[in-house]
Amino acid sequence: MGSLNVSIVTPDGPVYEGVAQMVIARTKAGELGILPGHVPLVAPLKIDIVRLKVESGEEWVAVNGGFMEVNGEEVNILADTAEREQDIDIDRAEKAKERAEDELSRAKEQKVDEVMARLALQRAINRIHAKEHN
Ligand code: ATP
Secondary structure, three states, X not given: OOOEEEEEEEOOEEEEEEEEOEEEEEXXXXXXXXXXXXXXXXXXXXXXXXXXXXXXXXXXXXXXXXXXXXXXXXXXXXXXXXXXHHHOOXXXXXXXXXXXXXXXXXXXXXXXXXXXXXXXXXXXXXXXXXXXXX
């Protein structure tokens, strides 16, 4: 079986550059498993985990939206933020989750931005989820 050259890049720089046997990502149209030879595509991603099947197992990356481009053996993901599981600060994510939940609970009475709070909550839950892999 062949392999894919995967790059995950944010405006702050590359987060992952390496080879994977398969990439599993959640696009806005559903989950996609990319194997070598997949048809070329560009798809917007949800705030979710991108799973990379590598020789040693699975690598999980918490990806905050963005786009995935598949072209031949290349898989390029461009997102606002992305963290590999070992780079996630779990305390920070737990605090961000609490803050977002608190804002959402006050959204009815006060003018907090419910959409922003909901997105912050999704980012925090996604990071916690990635960190809990293994
Ligand atoms: P917070 O409220 O904790 O800043 P956030 O969701 O608002 O969370 P972002 O704006 O998405 O944070 O990210 C800002 C930068 O901090 C990005 O570089 C992102 O990769 C990094 N980052 C955010 N949360 C974490 C975390 N829990 N662990 C490691 N890096 C993080």
